[in-house]
Amino acid sequence: MNAEETVDQYWQAYRRHDLDGVLAHLADDVVVEFPTSQEPSRGKDSIRTVWAKLFSTIIPDISPEVVTTVAQGDTVACEFVETGTLVIPAEAAAAGIEPGGRPYTMSMVTFFHLNGDGLIDRLRSYWDTGNFAGQLGISIGVISAMQAEAHATA
Template sequence: MEPSETVRLLWDRMRARDWAGVGALLADDVIVDWPVSGERIRGRENYVRVNAEYPEGWSIEVLRVVASGHDVVSEVEVPHDTMGTHRVASFWTVRDGLITEGREYWTELGADPSPAWRAAYVERV
């Protein structure tokens, strides 16, 4: 399986809440960093559990997946019924069909204030 297919399957299985299927795509010793919150998730079981225990009310829309060799980048939108819409840019390493490491940048849309000095150069999205 191509590395990009592995990452697409990861998001498909997360959307389906197929936690065993998510785990099957991860190396046992996978490491995933969340730099925005300053956290590191070490190991397949921890990554699966942190996602499985996220409060319900969410869905997933994959916006894009781009791959180069073993490196795969995905951009995903995660709307939640009560917590707003989040966006994640994820950088994955996939070897032999398994995700071995990742770095995910999660943010809530519109969470960062736009400084007044940029107003003349930008438009709100």
């Protein structure tokens, strides 16, 4: 299977919220970088814990629609539109943030790098965090704090 086919299968599993299917395409030492995290996530086990929460409670209806894929050797770039409903937990009320679902639509780009075994060993995503926060009606600091909390409990 070539790099583009691997990434396509990754997206298919992601759309189905098939966590085992997603993880099957990741190297054990995968590094995942998002603009809302100060530090990258490292390792498949860390990703499993965080993305299990993502699919089940944080954004249970998350859905990417790939618009463009460009592959060159062991690198694949995908432009996609992600839709979903970010669920603000009840505990957020203590910080003055109204809990509940916040729908969003966001254009994103992710770069994938595959190792010699054909597994994704680096995934780096980019999106307009200001636009995302604006759609949700919260500050980007809240999004970063939620992401840090998901990692801390992982």
